[in-house]
Amino acid sequence: DHGEEEAEEGVVKLTPDQIKASGIGVVAVGRGGGASTRLAGRVEPAIGGRAAIASTVTGRVERVLVAPGTAVKSNQPLVIVVSGEAATFKAAATAAAAEAEAIRLAYGRDKSLVEQGVVARQELEASRARSLAADAAASAARAQVAASGSPDSSGRVTISSPVAGLVGNVQVTPGGVVSAGTLVAEVSNPDMN
16 A cells, blocks of 8 residues: 555646646637648658769669669669779779879989989989879879779779668669769658658
8 A cells, every 4th residue: 555546547647846847838728710721732851861863974884773662771782884984094093003102112212312312302302292293193093083983993883872761763774874973863761751
């Protein structure tokens, strides 16, 4: 026996202090206007809940990995495109990195030769400038590869979804040709409408 009355199911009793602390207000029931308003509109995904995914390169669609209605995770592959342009970017980046390394090694040798008094300091400064320029060219080539979707050496680019959700529309088919910027698929998250 605890001496308290059994609370009615679904009823939560609050003290006046609890009511005040929770910000609950009590108002008297009044008569409403009884009117209703109809509004026209449409349901759309919120910003960040939808993505229109485009090809980053011009090329041939090798594989389509999803169909409309497929649930995808963020960064899940949707389409694979093979691009000669992307293969060229990848090869140029590899060559630029190799050239930068060769020039960096030459700069290191020139540094050693200047310390030995064999090479003039102005030659070292020119060698350093060539090394910095080669590093910048290699960095730019790497950025171009990243911007084109990080292709492999064969020019294959995997186009992935930046958001999780459902694939709504697939705009490409295997064997088709896409240009850079062409819409590949749309993905939206129905929980973010």
